[in-house]
Amino acid sequence: MSEPLDKRPATAMTQVVAEVPTQGRARESEEDHEGERVVPRRRPGRCRQQQGFAGERYACAFDEDAQTRRRVTERIDQRSPIHRASYTDQPMAEYDDHESSDDPLHVLRHSTAHLLAAAVTELYPEAKYGIGPPVEDGFYYDFDFGRPISESDLPAIESRMRRIAQEDRPFVHEVMTRRQAIEEFEKRHQDYKLELIADKVEGDEVSVYLTGDFLDLCRGPHVRSTKDLKAFKLLRVAGAYWRGDEKRPQLQRIYGTAWQTPRELEDYMKFLEEAEKRDHKKLGKDLKLFMVDERVGAGLPLWLPDGATIRRELERFIVDEELARGYLHVRTPDVAHLDLYRQSGHAQLYGEYMYPPMKFEDGEELELRPVNCPHHIVIYQSDLRSYRDLPMRIAEIGNNWRYERSGTLIGLNRVRAFALNDAHIFCTPEQLMDEVRGAIDLALYFSRVLGIEDFSYRLSARDDVKEKWLGTEDQWRQAQGALAAALESMGQTYKLGVGEAAFYGPKIDFQVRDAHRREFTNSTVQVDFQLPQRFDLEYVAEDGSRQRPVMVHRGAAGSMERLFSYLIERYVGAFPTWLHPTQVVVIPITDAQLDYANQVAGRLRSLRLRVEVDRRPERMQRKIRDAQHRKVPYMAIVGAKEAEAEHVNVRDRSGNQVDSTLESFASMVATEVAERRR
Numbered sequence: 001m002s003e004p005l006d007k008r009p010a011t012a013m014t015q016v017v018a019e020v021p022t023q024g025r026a027r028e029s030e031e032d033h034e035g036e037r038v039v040p041r042r043r044p045g046r047c048r049q050q051q052g053f054a055g056e057r058y059a060c061a062f063d064e065d066a067q068t069r070r071r072v073t074e075r076i077d078q079r080s081p082i083h084r085a086s087y088t089d090q091p092m093a094e095y096d097d098h099e100s101s102d103d104p105l106h107v108l109r110h111s112t113a114h115l116l117a118a119a120v121t122e123l124y125p126e127a128k129y130g131i132g133p134p135v136e137d138g139f140y141y142d143f144d145f146g147r148p149i150s151e152s153d154l155p156a157i158e159s160r161m162r163r164i165a166q167e168d169r170p171f172v173h174e175v176m177t178r179r180q181a182i183e184e185f186e187k188r189h190q191d192y193k194l195e196l197i198a199d200k201v202e203g204d205e206v207s208v209y210l211t212g213d214f215l216d217l218c219r220g221p222h223v224r225s226t227k228d229l230k231a232f233k234l235l236r237v238a239g240a241y242w243r244g245d246e247k248r249p250q251l252q253r254i255y256g257t258a259w260q261t262p263r264e265l266e267d268y269m270k271f272l273e274e275a276e277k278r279d280h281k282k283l284g285k286d287l288k289l290f291m292v293d294e295r296v297g298a299g300l301p302l303w304l305p306d307g308a309t310i311r312r313e314l315e316r317f318i319v320d321e322e323l324a325r326g327y328l329h330v331r332t333p334d335v336a337h338l339d340l341y342r343q344s345g346h347a348q349l350y351g352e353y354m355y356p357p358m359k360f361e362d363g364e365e366l367e368l369r370p371v372n373c374p375h376h377i378v379i380y381q382s383d384l385r386s387y388r389d390l391p392m393r394i395a396e397i398g399n400n401w402r403y404e405r406s407g408t409l410i411g412l413n414r415v416r417a418f419a420l421n422d423a424h425i426f427c428t429p430e431q432l433m434d435e436v437r438g439a440i441d442l443a444l445y446f447s448r449v450l451g452i453e454d455f456s457y458r459l460s461a462r463d464d465v466k467e468k469w470l471g472t473e474d475q476w477r478q479a480q481g482a483l484a485a486a487l488e489s490m491g492q493t494y495k496l497g498v499g500e501a502a503f504y505g506p507k508i509d510f511q512v513r514d515a516h517r518r519e520f521t522n523s524t525v526q527v528d529f530q531l532p533q534r535f536d537l538e539y540v541a542e543d544g545s546r547q548r549p550v551m552v553h554r555g556a557a558g559s560m561e562r563l564f565s566y567l568i569e570r571y572v573g574a575f576p577t578w579l580h581p582t583q584v585v586v587i588p589i590t591d592a593q594l595d596y597a598n599q600v601a602g603r604l605r606s607l608r609l610r611v612e613v614d615r616r617p618e619r620m621q622r623k624i625r626d627a628q629h630r631k632v633p634y635m636a637i638v639g640a641k642e643a644e645a646e647h648v649n650v651r652d653r654s655g656n657q658v659d660s661t662l663e664s665f666a667s668m669v670a671t672e673v674a675e676r677r678r
Helices: 066-074 093-099 104-123 151-166 178-187 191-200 262-278 280-286 305-324 338-344 373-380 429-450 473-489 530-534 560-571 591-606 620-629 640-645 662-674
Strands: 138-144 171-177 205-211 214-217 231-241 250-259 335-337 365-368 392-401 417-427 455-461 495-498 507-513 518-528 550-559 584-588 611-613 634-638 647-652 657-661
Touching: 104 138, 104 151, 104 205, 104 214, 104 231, 104 250, 151 231, 171 178, 178 191, 178 205, 178 214, 191 214, 231 262, 250 262, 262 280, 280 560, 305 392, 305 429, 305 550, 305 560, 335 338, 338 365, 338 373, 338 530, 373 392, 373 417, 373 530, 373 550, 417 429, 417 560, 429 473, 429 507, 429 518, 429 550, 455 473, 473 507, 473 518, 518 530, 518 560, 530 550, 550 560, 584 591, 584 620, 591 611, 591 634, 591 640, 591 662, 620 634, 634 640, 634 662, 640 647, 647 662, 657 662
Parallel strands: 455 495, 584 611, 584 634
Antiparallel strands: 138 250, 171 205, 205 214, 231 250, 335 365, 392 417, 417 550, 455 507, 507 518, 518 550, 634 647, 647 657
């Protein structure tokens, strides 16, 4: 698609093996192919409860008032930054990015990661430690214990952390010579730290921190003492490959969270409890919506009947609206000649996320497509286009295939095969602004109908690493200016994301959050001057000359997989009636009412409603409980009285009950579905 193929070098120090959120500058979204990041919202001196996500109540306070900021900042190591120890090669995100922040909460979490490592090395003297950065809402540290540990070991580690915290051990910064640092870590048998010194430190000076006997390769800053660490909790254990290499040792990653006050920690733990209830992986299994089976493969979800029904309704809604707005829907194959992706630039600039080509004896090379754009370009080129044909909006819900490392796969949020709501608009330069605004408006419409309420705009621009990007400075300025002007003309605010652009142009990203507050891109709008040039696209202008069209990549609803994962968590499985796989369950009180129950179901089905009759030999209350567990919007309970009067006893999933005529009930549900009410 409209893939914001962001080609930053892959620099993750470790690859997560278990299902854990990616951190730092990872790739985010199927549409724009780049990672989830959590961006906490902080508001001065008040509690903000966000709508649409579970338990974001914990965004209370955050001690962001000036007095608290002063108090916390005073506890931070105030040394001047050390510039003498330099690190080559854009060090790994987990190692470098966390080393430079003076944000009090960031520093506190970094210090708590050191506290964790100090406790581990006391309890497990043979343990080797890797890296331990702060991350949004917490921290982690990677260890090689030489044997497996589990979450049952965390209470003892946390207890030792609290003892060390009470001992008031200072965080002491030192700058050692390379030789001294090597000797110190050799003495401690810390092979991973020795590798980092060899690979990442230039010059003869190495910045380290001591906390009691614990020594770490680190540039800080830190709090002054372990006694400043009062509100922390260890959360879980996961696996992680050292330096993201599946051929390297698998370490054990301990995650934790740390806050400035016990109240904030308590609020956060309540949030996690609520978020766990909304986790789409758990709900997807409980409600039998989708599954993953190792025999098929990781990151290749199987849509079960109820999940497939919801997806079908989503696709109908999306396609019908796009057709109404002048889009031309097409179907294109999942494979193409590798040369097509060489011409587009994907093979060169996105190859690490593409599957190996299928090579045949005659030299033919076929590739599973990672994107849809080249296919849509070929359709555009199938005829000579006139300015009268433009804008030409080619759309598809197309299957895309990406090779994602197994450790980065998360439920439906990050997968290896997905269906993308994708479109490519070919227009004249004069039409560009209206087309960008139209794409934004469509994404907003989808968000309103589907209940995506908490989102923000990011204008994703390129950085200064020129080899990652196609095109000239003028083209990038023009494209970025068009996107900014479109947002501003619609009264929308946005933040700038430097380095987040696709390799062929800037983009507008619609950033949303899941139940765990991981931020991801759900929709994109991108302006592209590069692919029209690479494919030599033309149209006949009004004066008869051949001109180059502008191309807009647009993913208004995102991938079906990621959208579905959001909706599962947004509604906790209680989908709006128009989306729910079973809109009504008819429950006869006894077998004597089966004929009337079938009559009720027949009438509802005649209105194109999805209906089940519960014929099981179970008690009525058991049937009601089962329908409530499935979060079915309506139960139509029928006994002898209802059958005689042609009524139904209507019970909704909230427990409200009312007696209604069959016709009134049928009309009410049909209207609710037709209007797509939430």
